[in-house]
Amino acid sequence: MRKHAYLIMAHSNFQQLKFLLSLLDDKRNDIFLLIDKKVEVSDKLLGALKSACDKSNLIFVERTKVNWGGYSLIKAELLLLKAAVKTDHSYSYYHLISGSDLPLFSQDYIHEFFEQNPNKIFLSLVDNEIKNNNNIAERVRYKHYFNELYGKTRGSFTGKVVNKLDRGFVRVQKLLNKDVLKKFKIKDVGYASE
Structure with missing residues (x-):
């Protein structure tokens, strides 16, 4: 089974983040979560986020302060990628998303799509x-x-x-x-x- 790694940067709206985690929760996914260090996060919140995942591995990545448009955004992305690459898994795809995103399709649909498009990279450019x-x-x-x-x-x-x-x-x-x-x-x- 080829696994996917979801790399998530989050800074607010933790109810939606919990919902996102529940939608990504699938044995074929590992989820790497970096929460902006500027935000106070309680153990209770971390527990609630962890409880959203029964089937996926949810890995909390080292927190750093992230500022939109600054190098710290790239640093956060690199922390997520390094955490994912350090695991024992060889992921077929890495999905970089924010904690405010939600998938439009089921995990079955998403995995089937990527199985039908192996070794392709999907980036969207505006016109x-x-x-x-x-x-x-x-x-x-x-x-x-x-x-x-x-x-x-x-x-x-x-x-x-x-x-x-x-x-x-x-x-x-x-x-x-x-x-x-x-x-x-x-x-x-x-x-x-x-």
């Missing part, structure tokens, strides 16, 4: 119109030195100041022609979900 409307190339063309700080302070007065500082640093990079895409000869940038 160029959406990518261009969201200025994705501009968002990665220049270094953003305050991503971690902005993620912590977004919506506050400090966040507004950090955002203005960031925009100022981007302007300086434009003036100095410090373009990351040109530097690394990247011709096109895709845009997808996590």
Whole structure:
């Protein structure tokens, strides 16, 4: 039996997370869960999450503080992947999802689909119109030195100041022609979900 590894990052809405775990609960799945360290989590909550899984192995991964748009998001993904790779299983697929996601199909359907599509990788990219409307190339063309700080302070007065500082640093990079895409000869940038 080829197993799947579900890698989940969660930070809120733990009732939905518990429901998600129950939907993924299947002997063919191992579930790796990283809960943002910025969130207080009680033993009672961890027990409730664990109780959602009868058939799957639920592995709690080392917690870290995660800020949207910052390197800490990548660090969290790597912690999940390392935890999954360290196991004795060779997973046929790794599914990276958030604690707010829910599967649209049953586990039987999902496993059958992947059995019929072996060794394929499934990533979704948005079309160029959406990518261009969201200025994705501009968002990665220049270094953003305050991503971690902005993620912590977004919506506050400090966040507004950090955002203005960031925009100022981007302007300086434009003036100095410090373009990351040109530097690394990247011709096109895709845009997808996590």
